[in-house]
Amino acid sequence: MSSPLTEKASWRALVAHAQEVRGAHLADLFAGDAQRFVRLHRAFDSILFDFSKQRVVEATLPLLFDLAAEQGLAERMAALFAGAAVNPSEGRAAMHWALRLPSERTCQVAGEDINLQVQAELQRMDGIVQKVRSGQWRGVTGEVITDVVNIGVGGSDLGPLMVTEALADWRPSTASPLHVHFASTMDGSQVSQLLGGLNPHATLFIISSKSFSTIDTLSNAATARGWLERELGALPGLLDCHFIGVSAAAERMSEWGIAPANQLALWDWVGGRFSLWSAIGLPIALSIGMPAFRELLAGAHAMDEHFRQAPWADNLPVLLGLIGVWNTNMLGINAHAVLPYDGRLKELPNYLEQLEMESNGKSVNLAGESIDYATCPIVWGTIGPNAQHAFYQLLHQGTEPVTCDFIVPARRYREAQHGGATAELLAQHELALANCLAQSRLLALGDGAVKDAASLPRNRRYRGNQPSSTLLLDELTPHSLGALIALYEHKVFVQSVIWEINPFDQWGVEMGKRIAVDALACLRGELAELPGADASSAGLLARILGESA
Known part of the structure; x- marks a missing residue:
């Protein structure tokens, strides 16, 4: 049985459009359009959002905007900023x-x-x-x-x-x-x-x-x-x-x-x-x-105002969110890697894992009905230079399609004095920038980024066509970080509107903690046995308590 969302005209138009462009390779899209970056990047404040390495063509964004309009994104945004109860399961605003x-x-x-x-x-x-x-x-x-x-x-x-x-x-x-x-x-x-x-x-x-x-x-x-x-x-x-x-x-x-x-x-x-x-x-x-904390708030507020006022075609949170819907629902890509190329952002992937998966990891819509389409992809990541020596092998030559967000500040160390090591530190930042640009290029173009690729054995070839976005900050400051975090918060909201889910509750977090109470009572000798325990839980508990399993 199809859901109301998947029966809507805008959704069906996107499904048909995806079938038309599914076979297109990013290497060919770049080769055929010298202005692709110019057309497919936007900037606000200190953040440049490059989505030219996403598998979108000229007709894709208008169709995504049609879906957003049919899903009432403008009305839901207005409700969010009016303090309405946009968290219906708890009867609360999200302010x-x-x-x-x-x-x-x-x-x-x-x-x-x-x-x-x-x-x-x-x-x-x-x-x-x-x-x-x-x-x-x-x-x-x-x-x-x-x-x-x-x-x-x-x-x-x-x-x-x-x-x-x-x-x-x-x-x-x-x-x-x-x-x-x-x-x-x-x-x-x-x-x-x-x-x-x-x-x-x-x-x-x-x-x-x-x-x-x-x-x-x-x-x-x-x-x-x-x-x-x-x-x-x-x-x-x-x-x-x-x-x-x-x-x-x-x-x-x-x-x-x-x-x-x-x-x-x-x-x-x-x-x-x-x-x-x-x-x-x-x-x-x-x-x-x-x-500096107030500057963090100011950066986030600037992104709030941009989200509220900018046309969708220039609106960073709207574009980031809708492109994520395109990848998840139309291209069937269910994994998303967050890859900062700055060691100071090492905890950002962990933060975004919670923000996105706890918010939009839902399978019941606002009407209380089970849904039959994908919602939040699996989000993970780590510092890009470290990830290059860990899971980039899968990104480049594995069998799974994965979308990526590359996040990097353009400038660092230019005015700092670090005991005479400024030149060396600047060189290291340039190395990180070069690797960020190279990795996103190879993921997108595959063999098209490699000289004489046709002469290489199959185990050294690169399929490419892995979509990615790059979020380039002028510098990492309290203001730019505040704007970046708010950008992702609003991305999550945009996607929740499209998927017709509540991003502001987390009932999936609660029940496991509640049923742990009985297990804790058993461990402390307050209960003789675990009520309604399955064989695995009972056996593990017995082993922990030193009893025969």
Whole structure:
């Protein structure tokens, strides 16, 4: 049985068009069109988006725009930015865009000026950052804070970690550097290793959890609390001096022991994977300073405005999203690699894995019906130069079609002074740029990029025709990174509109955690056996408990 989407005229037109162009090779498309790059790239702010190496022809984009119009993209965008309940399964708005509004803007939703609330929390963040970075925030025994540990998981970890790593060059120079660390794994391995090298007198913990009930986070927080109490004793004011909470659940933070003065607020209209712009971004602000954090917000806001106002033919998030739909649904490509050519962006693929797959990894549409078409592809990746020595073999000569996003800053090291090593570092950046350009070219053109390819044995030939986009940043700055992240956020929304799914819930995340409760009770001797266990789970549990399987 076909779904309503696949029966729509615009969808059927794209399917027919895909049949016509499926056999076209990118090498031939470039050979036949000297202006292909000129026609198939767009730029906004500090980002150039080159999609000329995508398997699209002149007729493709208008057909994709027809699909977007028939799916009501313009109306859904308006609803998103009006604060409507675009998350219907939870009855909530999705207003991460409001977190990066300029301070002077008003944002009236249901009679409230949301931006007043946002700016108030930013001011509170600013106060904390100034106290910690200036040495005014002291541990319970009076020592200056030298280390901050962010305890969170999912969106409370991946976003702050990614941005903190990416903007390491923007850390202010101080006499006493502030070190920011992250702990997320529920098995305690990260927090255990961290605590072994930290000074309890000078360590501040941030507990980040929207619900303040996430077992992974609370387990790590309990371990940190126990470590402090063992090392320092149950001193009065211990928790006040060493813990900050970020959550939408103020009462739960207070019950845990975090003083109201140390609590920063979230709102139910902020999804975890869209929350780094909020107080969840406190580790970022502590690392790079509040002015740079505000530049991050400004870059994201600039992309918000571009998304809202630019015609679809020039709109980077719309183009990125629709080309992804073309690849997934019309060309049948179900794998997507994210390949940054800058070591500072090493955590970006992990961040985008969550953003895309947790948002759009859905098989039920907004009407509650099962769907019969592909949604989000499998997203993965790593730093491009490292990936060249790992999975590029599959990209170039394997049997799987894979789309790629190459992400690279054009400039780095040009004005830096690194102890006389500037020339060498600039040469290394040029090497990364050259490899980025070469790899995308070979993936697209295959043998067409190789001299005398016909004379090579078959095991040294390259089929090419692997589609890719290149996102070229002028430089990697807080502003450009903010714009880049917002670009991907809006791409996810565009695709969700086409696929008729809700990108703002994640019920698939929840159930496994819930049924783990019974297994935990068995491991702790509180249950004699696992209720309704399958043979595999029962056998594994028995082995863990030292019983005969």
